[in-house]
Amino acid sequence: MSLVIIGTIAYDAIETPFGKTEKIVGGAATFAGMAASYLYSDVKLISVIGEDFGDDNLNLLKSKGIDTEGVQIIEGGKSFFWSGRYHNDMNTRDTLVTELNVLADFDPVVPDNYQDCEYLLLGNLTPQVQMATLSRLKTKPKLVVLDTMNFWMDVAMDDLKAVLKKVDVLTINDEEARQLSGEYSLVKAAQIILTMGPKYLIIKKGEHGALLFGDDQVFYAPALPLAEVFDPTGAGDSFAGGFIGYLAKVNTVNFNNMKNAIIYGSALASFCVERFGTESLQCLTQDQIRLRIGQFIALSKFEISE
């Protein structure tokens, strides 16, 4: 049994009020894969990179026990590159450069030894590629989680709606939930989105936590109040990776486990934003994660007796 993650592996160049990076490793599959690797041992990536992507960077993923057989290396190609500048509030950003490069013609290959996939994360990517990946798995996974963003709602809504019909969990942010449903109230938005395919909906609200809807229940996960958000890049991907990594570990899909999975996802995301790019996710320890989970418990626990 394995957890398969499809998404971008990329170079990012990031500016925040705290500083500026050269080209560093980024991409949805990178963040999600690294986050998941702390919770589950059999993580496999599907992605595409160019010849410019250094062996060191690929070895970084392998050193986390991540299988990269499904990562195509395009001869003479250049890796996807994104550059952005965050504003002072760290909630908004300008995209400075987007070079699709090898991502433009990405045709996902599912290696034979990925066919044991029971947990599938369709990371943020074109809905067509997400759909192709799903259709190339011979057996439907036990759980399919889809992460997406407003960009795909703007340019490929029909394709997105088609793939939504095939997934179990959708993770989007509050503005995206409003855009997808046409409803301002998140409760009403969730009701509509849950008729579009997913059985569960996670609405990510950044510093305001996350909401889980499904099974006629609602769960409100807090976000850890941080003195400083250093670099938000990859937070959503780390969240998704931590979420599905926890579910693969416990290997039982129900609302209670999803609640815990959201706490783990939030914890991994909270590490992610403390440094540039994947810097935090490169060297976490299980003890650090345990302590962070303890902080989430302390943060939200109360006991009311009648």
Added chain:
Amino acid sequence: MSLVIIGTIAYDAIETPFGKTEKIVGGAATFAGMAASYLYSDVKLISVIGEDFGDDNLNLLKSKGIDTEGVQIIEGGKSFFWSGRYHNDMNTRDTLVTELNVLADFDPVVPDNYQDCEYLLLGNLTPQVQMATLSRLKTKPKLVVLDTMNFWMDVAMDDLKAVLKKVDVLTINDEEARQLSGEYSLVKAAQIILTMGPKYLIIKKGEHGALLFGDDQVFYAPALPLAEVFDPTGAGDSFAGGFIGYLAKVNTVNFNNMKNAIIYGSALASFCVERFGTESLQCLTQDQIRLRIGQFIALSKFEISE
């Protein structure tokens, strides 16, 4: 032992996307008093009204067991009047009319039988009047909670800072915490505000819940996701009333009880916004409150075992 609340008793006229009211009863002391009355039996108000304020309206407060001896009725005077229009997002509003009327010369009187006050809520009002009330109590109450808003930071910051030195708990919203501290990060804002007098700080984030800082701890209370917010007027006051009402009931001030108090405050606020003005708060039952508290528990409870 009593819970004393000072604040406005007013007429409001409200427009929301759902409808429009004539002059209805409002004001910080009204909402806070009614909310508190469901949790604690000995609630006493200090306020001022004009002759235009109907007996029926005052009897509404008395019918909740609220003592109104400290509510001055100014002969020939007109009650404070506020009129506002909420935008579609229900988070922003335009003030259409503010008539201070009898509030302009309000000099709070503390009746003798209010001197048993152990819990004091200084509701949203000029800091000078909040300070005068505090100084007219012969014994310092066990707990003083202050609610305020950005308006007083704009026009009376020095007076506000003076009264802050004398209170135990401050409740403000996120933007106000940023304004008061000069820090964008709420964690840093809290650190600064906790040096200004209050031992505890509650940052209200509306639909995103509330944060409690103090005793080197943090608590994140969720807000109940509502399909519709009908009228947000009085939500903050109901929150403050529910908060201090619970603490008066349990009569032990510590961080754990404050966490529960925030859940009760949030529950009372969630009722408040479901109808216009005080309509919801007029006729709650203990069963409804118990059920609502149960929803908050279900909303935020998770159990992670290692």
